[in-house]
Each structure stands twice: as structure tokens, then as C-alpha cells.
Amino acid sequence: MRIFAAAVLLPFMASGALADATCKAQATDKKLAGAALASFTKKCTGDAQTACDAQATAKKLAGAAKTSFTKKCVADAVGG
Structure with missing residues (x-):
């Protein structure tokens, strides 16, 4: 039952977090560069994909x- 509840609630929690700012905007706010930027972007993109x-x-x-839905959703979350 917990897995079902998590599966139902995860999209709503994640979409709220992703709606706040794109991965690129978050990286800019954190003033990341180099390896830190690459690592953050990779993790953020993976989280968006999930x-x-x-x-x-x-x-x-x-x-x-x-x-199609997933591709657009991830692109929106990552930022253009």
C-alpha cells in the first residue's frame, strides 16, 4: 500500500519542485561551474526523468x- 501511495503522490510532489525553477536556473542561482555544474545537471535531469x-x-x-510527454516534460524541467 505504501508503494501505491508513493507512486500516486510522487508526480505531484516532483512537479511542484520542478515548477519552482528549471535545472539551469537552479544551477545559475547556486553559481555552479565546471564539474559541480555537470554533476548537478546530471542529477537534476535524472530526477526530472524519474x-x-x-x-x-x-x-x-x-x-x-x-x-513524447516524457521528452517535453524533461525538457521543460531542465530548461532551454
Whole structure:
């Protein structure tokens, strides 16, 4: 039951965190550069991917629709 609750709540918690600022904006605010920037960006992108996958699953998306949704979701979270 806990796993189900976490799966249902994760997209809402993650989307709230991601909506605050993109990965690039957060890195700029933290004044990261070099290896620290690369590490932060990699982790932030991974977190965004996980959150977006969970949102796609919650929306019961599959195939091309899931791929398209996830790609746009991650791009929005990372920042352009």
C-alpha cells in the first residue's frame, strides 16, 4: 500500500519542485561551474526523468504518447 501511495503522490510532489525553477536556473542561482555544474545537471535531469516517467504512468500513457510527454516534460524541467 505504501508503494501505491508513493507512486500516486510522487508526480505531484516532483512537479511542484520542478515548477519552482528549471535545472539551469537552479544551477545559475547556486553559481555552479565546471564539474559541480555537470554533476548537478546530471542529477537534476535524472530526477526530472524519474518524475516525468511517474507522471506519464499516472496518466496511463504508453508508446509514442508516453515518449513524447516524457521528452517535453524533461525538457521543460531542465530548461532551454
